[in-house]
Amino acid sequence: xxxxxxxxxxxxxxxxxxxxxxxxxxxxxxxxxxxxxxxxxxxxxxxxxxxxxxxxxxxxxxxxxxxxxxxxxxxxxxxxxxxxxxxxxxxxxxxxxxxxxxxxxxxxxxxxxxxxxxxxxxxxxxxxxxxxxxxxxxxxxxxxxxxxxxxxxxxxxxxxx
Numbered sequence: 050x051x052x053x054x055x056x057x058x059x060x061x062x063x064x065x066x067x068x069x070x071x072x073x074x075x076x077x078x079x080x081x082x083x084x085x086x087x088x089x090x091x092x093x094x095x096x097x098x099x100x101x102x103x104x105x106x107x108x109x110x111x112x113x114x115x116x117x118x119x120x121x122x123x124x125x126x127x128x129x130x131x132x133x134x135x136x137x138x139x140x141x142x143x144x145x146x147x148x149x150x151x152x153x154x155x156x157x158x159x160x161x162x163x164x165x166x167x168x169x170x171x172x173x174x175x176x177x178x179x180x181x182x183x184x185x186x187x188x189x190x191x192x193x194x195x196x197x198x199x200x201x202x203x204x205x206x207x208x209x210x
Contacts, residue, residue: 080124088124091133092117096147104147 080088097108098116105113123133137145149158
């Protein structure tokens with residue numbers, strides 16, 4: 050192999066190393082199974098700080114890699130889930146969370162869909178109940194035909210058969 054080929058191969062390998070996801074590095078970072086679980090959970094808890102709409106696991110942006118490294122260091126230092134969330138929401142605000150917190154104004158994001166579904170089912174059931182009730186009233190009731198017309202009706206039916 051020539052020097053150019055070896056140099057290209059080294060640059061290529063180094064580039065692949067830099068582009069590999071940090072989640073893979075977490076497996077080799079000497080973390081305990083509990084720390085690995087916390088680290089992976091934290092990657093899913095936050096949205097990328099560049100607001101591309103992806104979780105930290107999925108976003109390839111450089112700022113995301115920095116945040117992943119920060120979270121990895123916090124996990125190694127023994128920080129709890131709440132401490133990690135408090136730190137990163139302090140830096141970027143609550144809009145970085147993948148799911149809104151279940152407190153304060155954001156509680157409405159959890160409650161209103163349920164209330165809307167219950168209200169919709171109630172309104173739909175009342176509307177259907179009203180329509181079914183009207184449908185039953187609109188049906189003509191079978192009236193008794195007097196005997197004198199019954200015989201005449203039978204004759205007319207037989208004529209047309």
